[in-house]
Amino acid sequence: MKWLPVLLSLTLLGGAPPRIAAGAPPAAAPAHPASGSADAAPLPNLPRRAIMSQVPKRSETAPEYRWKLEDIFADQAAWDKEYGKAKELIRSAAAFQGTLSEASRLKACFELEDDIGYHVERLYVFANMKHHEDTAEPQYQALSEKSQKLSVEAGEALSFLTPEVLALPEEKLEAFIADPQLAPYKHTLEEMKRQKAHVLSKNEESLLAQVGNISSAPNTIFSMLNNADLKFPKVRNEQGEEVELSHGRYIEFLESRDQNVRREAFKAMYDTYGKLKNTLASTLSANVTKNVFYAKARKYPSVLEMSLYGDNIPKTVYTNLIDTVHGSLPLMYRYMELRKKLLGVDELHMYDLFAPLVDEFDMKITFDEAKKITAESLKPLGEDYGKALQQGYSDSWIDVYENEGKRSGAYSWGAYGTHPYVLLNHKDNLNSMFTLTHEMGHALHSFYSDGNQKYRDAQYTIFLAEVASTLNEALLMDHLLKKSTDRKEKMYLLTYYADQFRTTVFRQTMFAEFEKIIHEKAEAGESLTPQELSKIYYGLNELYYGKGMTVDKDIEMEWARIPHFYNSFYVYKYATGFSAATSFAKQILDEGQPAVDRYLGFLKSGGSDFSINILRKAGVDMSSPEPIEQAMSVFEDVIRQLEELVDSPSE
Template sequence: MKYTRALCLTLVLSLLPLSSPHPGASVQATRMPFNDNPIRRISMETLPKRTEVPAEHKWKLEDMFADQKAWDQTYEEVRRLTESSKQYQGKLNEAEAIKQCFELEDEIGQHTERLFVYAHMHHDEDTADPTYQALTQKAKKLSVEVGEALSFITPEILAMTDSQLDELIKNPLLSEYTFTLTEMKREKAHILSKTEEALLAQVGNLSSAPQTIFGMLNNADMKFPKIKDENGKEVELTHGSYIQFLENPNRQVREAAFKAVYETYSKQKNTIAATLNANVNKNIFYSRVRKYPSVLEMSLYGDNIPKEVYTNLVDTIHESLPLLHRYMQLRKKLLGVDELHMYDLFAPLVDEYKLDITYEEAKQQVKDGLQPLGAEYLGFLQEGYDNGWIDVYENENKRTGAYSWGAYGTHPYVLLNHKNNLNSMFTLAHEMGHALHSFYSDNALKYRDAQYTIFLAEVASTTNEALLMDYLLKKSTDPKEKMYLLTYYADQFRTTVFRQTMFAEFEKIVHERAEQGDSLTPQDLSDIYYELNVKYHGKDMVVDKDISMEWARIPHFYNSFYVYKYATGFSAATSFSKQILEEGQPAVDRYLSFLKSGGSDFSIQILKKAGVDMSSPEPIREAMSVFEDVITQMEQLTK
């Protein structure tokens, strides 16, 4: 059974960075929270309780289940259906039985997904509510039980010979499952014997130990010292407040936060290096046991991504580093500093400029910005606005941040914590991009083919952001506003393309060295990371030695070779938006075909058919040409 959106989001939520300015990602995506004040400019103590939130600002989870009784009935139905799956064990050697088993698997999967999503989303409304804490655990437990009960399907089918599998793939009776069977056959070379697979399953909990240990150390045990704010008052430094301090206009505050964070990590460098080494060694173990040439190729194999996609990204960003160096030079000039330091990267470049955007204004501006996508897309966007897809404002104990989620068979949902600022407006555009991706794919495809991969997930969301930014820049007449927008966009390129590619290159170097038998001491890791920062940021940046410890605070390194998808997704989205704005309807038609393709083919092929070939460096170069234009406009405004 494919990972459902529910299970994928659960995986990704556990891996989100603690204070990173780039969007996180999942099959339905999660943006990291920016800890601004609530929209009503009131203290946290006066946040409304969930019961006090007006209905028009809440999502309609009753569209998924009318009430708890309906949820309970479906829960019992899943247990009954799961028990009935036993009738197919030992019989998956001919087309009719396989077809019936796949149909049952899909029915179980859809019900389980809805149960899980409904429980988890209710929990996110009010994380202190014990009713939905318990319901979420119940749904999670059921998901595990379902996975275990259906685990016989793939090994049984793969016990057939290649010629038998080829016959199944061509069998008209299984035409709905052609891609599923093709995928199974592709995976066959890396599936072990029943006994070996059982043994690997038993060590599964051990394999998660590095990530678990790092998470406990990073989230529970790590304590930062207090620092002084711009008024000389001692304030608490936390994972959540760190990015705010780096955005502080006061340079002394930024430097104090920066040094305090990395001094704290440096004190734990031996322990964290040991956890990262353990994770790398675990990856090497699995790649060798499953007969992959390298950890990188093992990590790419699941989505059938050629190794060249990864290496092209790194190589193309290398050739584009002069653009990032040019941006660093411009940032140094705009800040008016003699030396640009690492703690200056998030400092505001436009003094005291704020865009006050209400939720109603944000909805309209997003709709205006997405006009190039045509009337049908805008109609579905409005349907989402009007029909309970979105949970809008912060309330007491509501989950922070934002995401889009949902289950096949019902409309998608979006969780926001809207504030009256630019970031919240872009968050709305971003999450509705995910929502409409799911809406199109769910309505065009059967259940298992509608589930798109994480490699594709950020494309639709970021395309929306790119189109909105183009609209805002074209209509802006205030030079200060325009500079504010351009700075926001330039930093998206810096953090989502360059920074994530640097992370990806670090992972590649570290794994290759380990595979060659080289050591990875804390000093080795810090030296590799420091040299990459020097290379990426150029001569106009003073690369402070403290940054050499940043590798120790990146949780994504425990889900290896994942971060490159941020950069490829952003590049593909930039390419799509450029084509839509330049070509018009033909490009729109290709883009909508992409949204309707879900996971019905390999990710690279889906993008290629829609006009973006990620196996070549061209989409990344197109994104870099947009970045260059942004820098040029910023330079012109500073003359």
């Protein structure tokens, strides 16, 4: 159910909690490629800022820089009152069990489900955001746990609904879909009907539910190996000091200006994984075998099609992505040649991919300046969008600065019926400005969706979630590049943008292709030995980076450290979301108002239709190669501008 908290729902295909967006609270989903062991591109050589001697307490942060959660609940008494109401509603659900063959009873049950969801969502979101203000505060630790238990209780109370509807005869379900009194729930019923072919008998479903804990074993084992048991050796940093390598430090070593430091860290990382290659191959193979089992049990043609089915995504979306990126690989090869030239090396190695390409460039941007610049950059989206953005800035949607105990990172969240919220830990730099515009993209997506859809249809899918945020970043980048007159600043921005394409489109597509190949081999009865996995992965690196890159042998073990492969066929959404956003941005900048109107229609659609249809209506057809081709044309322009700057005389 859409209001279940993220810990319960994000790991399920197609599942998403209310108002969820990138970096949202307690995350069970894979990390965005901008973090973690996916090794995405950071801002190039972001200056290391001095750390404050003491992080301020929550009470020491000025009120104008704190979000106003009182807009959800005025005080604890108001929360407690609504909690009591939610408990009563949950208790009333039992009366509907066994009565859903009548349209009037089904309508009333759907209404109750929405009512429960609305209240539980508000309670859960408020409790957790209060907890995130200061995670050490015991009152809100307890409130967070209380809201979690309530949401589980609600899910259990309504668990009969879908199975009972799916057990109805086909003609009865068709009659419900056509029944005018059930019109607000037509999309829900159509989705239930679509899923029915893959729902098994009661006994079979019970059996599958019982093996659920066993099926999570590959991911659990990998997580324990990767996060708890793996020990990395010490490597030398730029000062010649021996420092223990870790997941967190690895990317810092790869960003070093000293190629010897980069090489040593790279080899140490993959030597460590290589020592466990048989165990790690068995673990990944077990995960693939589990997927094949579920696909066969639920009568899907393949694991890929099972994975896409939840969001009703055609297989062509996946294959078009791979095929179109293959056709654009000459652009990647061209960028690799440019990277080699900028680094001044005779050979470009895999450990050189994160090395800074430009001299350190410090862009100090205060939060107030960041708000002004982002507002200016988003003017192409029109007056109405601008007013909504300013409302977010002025009406205390944003919790801006770090304080003692505050949750790290950034996210956009909220509850239906109140405005969205954004949590930041703002620093006065370029990266934080991009984070602000990214999270406000999510927030305004929810703002428009909630304002134009009923509760049930307001929540958009994960497939769509990154589009609005990434579009905002694309418009901000376009604005900064057009405004910049400083050669050094422009190169700094262009290298950042180029590496976004490399890591979010090309690299994630390579991951997606690797997943497709290994699942097809397993479905054909072939074994996934460490040698076979390494051979496939090494070959893909050769293909994606080209002959201008020295593809070091060590990279063949990288498959062993990517946690995304245990949430199968997920990473392609990063590439499609980035491509859709880039396509929208190009249309908006080229066409003006007609494209803006289509885009605002996308924001207002929420989850009222299948994701692919919502995008298509707005002018981005992800079942065709066109959006990816449009994104690639932008990438080509970025490379061209970089080449011109590299070849022009220095100032």
